[in-house]
Amino acid sequence: MQSFYTDQQQLLAKTTREFALSELGPKASNIDEHEIFPREQFMSLATLGFTGLTLDSKYGGSDGNYVDMMVVIEEIASVCGSSSTVLITHVSLASQTINRFGNNEQKSRWLPDLCSGKKIAAFSLSEPQNGSDALGLATRIEKKDPNTYLLNGNKIFTTNGEVADVFIVFCTSDKSAGYKGITALIVDRTTPGLSVIPQHGKMGMRGSSTAEIIFENCEVPIENRLSDEDNGYFVALKILDSSRIMIAAQCVGIAQGALNASISYAKQRKTFDTVISNHQSIAFMLADMATELDAARLLTYRAASRHDKGLNYSKEAAMAKLYASEASGKIVNKAVQIHGGTGYFRPSPVERMYRDQRVTEIYEGTSEIQRLVISRSLLK
Numbered sequence: 333m334q335s336f337y338t339d340q341q342q343l344l345a346k347t348t349r350e351f352a353l354s355e356l357g358p359k360a361s362n363i364d365e366h367e368i369f370p371r372e373q374f375m376s377l378a379t380l381g382f383t384g385l386t387l388d389s390k391y392g393g394s395d396g397n398y399v400d401m402m403v404v405i406e407e408i409a410s411v412c413g414s415s416s417t418v419l420i421t422h423v424s425l426a427s428q429t430i431n432r433f434g435n436n437e438q439k440s441r442w443l444p445d446l447c448s449g450k451k452i453a454a455f456s457l458s459e460p461q462n463g464s465d466a467l468g469l470a471t472r473i474e475k476k477d478p479n480t481y482l483l484n485g486n487k488i489f490t491t492n493g494e495v496a497d498v499f500i501v502f503c504t505s506d507k508s509a510g511y512k513g514i515t516a517l518i519v520d521r522t523t524p525g526l527s528v529i530p531q532h533g534k535m536g537m538r539g540s541s542t543a544e545i546i547f548e549n550c551e552v553p554i555e556n557r558l559s560d561e562d563n564g565y566f567v568a569l570k571i572l573d574s575s576r577i578m579i580a581a582q583c584v585g586i587a588q589g590a591l592n593a594s595i596s597y598a599k600q601r602k603t604f605d606t607v608i609s610n611h612q613s614i615a616f617m618l619a620d621m622a623t624e625l626d627a628a629r630l631l632t633y634r635a636a637s638r639h640d641k642g643l644n645y646s647k648e649a650a651m652a653k654l655y656a657s658e659a660s661g662k663i664v665n666k667a668v669q670i671h672g673g674t675g676y677f678r679p680s681p682v683e684r685m686y687r688d689q690r691v692t693e694i695y696e697g698t699s700e701i702q703r704l705v706i707s708r709s710l711l712k
C-alpha cells in the first residue's frame with residue numbers, strides 16, 4: 333500500500349480492489365472479446381458512489397478529490413481497462429465539465445442522474461479531420477432564434493457514445509475565428525437529428541463503446557450552453573488538463589495488473605528445473621517494471637495533489653500522462669515476455685492489458701501533444 337495515501341484513501345483502495353477482483357475481473361475477458369458495454373459493472377460502480385466521485389455533493393456527488401479518484405481508477409484499471417475508460421469518460425471528462433463550468437440550473441438538471449449512474453455521459457470533441465488539432469473543429473452552430481441553436485456536424489471516437497444519454501459537444505459559431513469561436517453545449521441524446529454510429533473493431537478497451545455522433549439540424553436550447561459563448565476552447569483545455577491525470581492513473585493500474593500477473597506467473601512457471609523467477613533476466617525485468625511503475629505512480633500522485641491543493645498542474649498532468657502511458661507500454665510488453673507463449677494468447681490477462689494499454693498513448697492527447705504541452709511550459 334502506498335504510504336503517501338491517507339488512511340481513508342488506503343481503505344478506499346482496499347475496498348475498490350476487492351470489488352474489482354470479485355465483480356469486474358471475472359467479466360473482463362468476455363466484455364473485451366465480444367465488445368460488450370459493461371453496463372452492469374457501471375451500475376455497481378454507481379452503487380459505490382464512483383459515478384459521482386469528484387462531483388459536488390449538493391447535486392448527488394461524493395465530493396471526492398483527484399487523489400481519491402486516482403486511487404479508484406488505478407484499482408479498476410488493474411483488473412478491467414474497459415471499465416476504467418468508461419468511468420473516466422463519464423466522470424472526469426463529461427460530468428466534470430458540467431460540474432465545473434455549468435450554472436446552478438444546469439447542474440441541478442443534469443448532475444443528479446449522472447452522479448447516480450441513471451444516465452451516462454460522453455465528451456464529443458474529436459472530428460474526422462481534427463484530433464490532435466481538436467480546436468480546429470468544424471461542427472457548427474448558428475442561432476435559429478434568440479433561444480435556440482441549430483447544431484450541424486459530426487464527431488468521431490466518442491467514448492460511451494453508443495450508450496450515452498448526455499453529450500458534451502464542442503462546436504464553432506465562426507470557423508474563421510479559430511479557437512476563439514468555440515462553444516461547449518450539453519446535448520440530450522433524444523434531440524431530433526442526433527444519430528449514433530457505433531465504431532467497432534478496436535485493438536483494446538473493447539468493452540468501452542466508441543461511436544461517431546452525427547448532428548443534423550439539431551435544435552439545442554441556448555440554456556444548454558456551458559460557460560460563455562466562444563469560451564468553449566477554455567472549457568476543453570481545462571477539462572483535458574485535469575482528466576489527463578486519470579489517464580495516468582489508468583496506466584498505473586494496467587501496469588500494476590501486469591506486474592502482479594507477472595510475479596505470480598514467474599513464481600510458478602518452471603524451465604530448466606527451476607522456477608523462471610530464479611533466472612536473473614526474469615527477476616531483473618520484474619525489478620525494472622516495479623521501478624518504472626513507482627515512478628509513474630509518483631508523477632500521477634504529484635499531479636493529482638497539485639490539482640487538489642489548487643496549484644497549477646497543467647505541466648505536471650502532461651508529464652504524468654506522458655510518462656505513465658509510455659512506462660506502462662514497456663511494462664505490459666515485459667509482462668507478455670515473462671509469460672512466454674501463454675502471454676500471447678487469449679484469455680491471458682496480460683494479452684488484454686497489452687492491447688488495452690496502447691490507446692493510453694493516443695487518447696486525451698497523444699504523447700507528442702503531451703511533449704508539446706510540457707515543452708511550451710518550459711520555453712514560455
Ligand SMILES: Cc1cc2nc3c(=O)[nH]c(=O)nc-3n(C[C@H](O)[C@H](O)[C@H](O)COP(=O)(O)OP(=O)(O)OC[C@H]3O[C@@H](n4cnc5c(N)ncnc54)[C@H](O)[C@@H]3O)c2cc1C
Binds near residue numbers: 456461488489542700
Ligand atoms: C479508443 C479511443 C477513444 C477515444 N475517445 C474520445 C472521446 O471520448 N472524445 C473525443 O473527443 N475523442 C476521443 N478520442 C480521440 C482521440 O483523442 C484522438 O484520436 C487523439 O487526440 C489523436 O487524434 P487523431 O486520431 O486525429 O490523430 P492525429 O491528430 O491525426 O495525429 C496523427 C499523428 O500525428 C501526431 N501529431 C499531430 N499533431 C502533431 C504536432 N503538432 N506535433 C507532433 N506530432 C503531431 C500525433 O501525435 C499522431 O502521432 C478517442 C480515440 C480513441 C482511439
